[in-house]
Amino acid sequence: MTESEEVILVGGPHDGDVIDGVDRALxxxxxxxxxxxxxxxxxxRESGGQTWTVYNYDGSVRPVMASDAHTKQEHQDTxxxxxxxxxxxxxxxxxxxxxxxxxxxxxxxxx
Numbered sequence: 001m002t003e004s005e006e007v008i009l010v011g012g013p014h015d016g017d018v019i020d021g022v023d024r025a026l027x028x029x030x031x032x033x034x035x036x037x038x039x040x041x042x043x044x045r046e047s048g049g050q051t052w053t054v055y056n057y058d059g060s061v062r063p064v065m066a067s068d069a070h071t072k073q074e075h076q077d078t079x080x081x082x083x084x085x086x087x088x089x090x091x092x093x094x095x096x097x098x099x100x101x102x103x104x105x106x107x108x109x110x111x
Contacts, residue, residue, distance in 0.1 A: 008045050009038050011057030018052060027055055034060040 004023040009015065013031055027038040038055035045052050 006050070006052055007040070007055050008052040009055050009057070012036050012038070012060075014038070015057070022053075022055075030063070033062070035063050036060045 004021045006018055006020045007022045007027070009017045009019065009027070013036055014029060019027070022040075025040045027040075028035050029038070030036070037058040037060065039058045041054045041056055043054040045054055
């Protein structure tokens with residue numbers, strides 16, 4: 001769909017609403033601090049001589065606030081080896097790690 005058109009929303013808090021000017025695959029509408037998402041389908045509905053593309057309700061998400069994004073970035077910038085390797089701790093993640101944490105080579109563990 002390259003031109004904007006009227007579409008009908010199915011399900012969720014906007015069930016049955018017709019909105020105009022949609023030219024993308026995902027519609028997001030904010031209500032009471034939550035973002036409700038509708039996804040374009042190949043289905044259409046006809047009523048009163050109009051044909052509308054159907055957008056199905058996909059659920060709601062809490063929007064990321066600027067303060068949340070800043071806190072997440074600070075956490076990612078820590079020198080912790082598990083943060084750099086996607087949460088996998090151990091010597092394979094950090095050359096200076098304590099060998100007692102090495103689960104790959106138990107003979108190198110210290111009592």
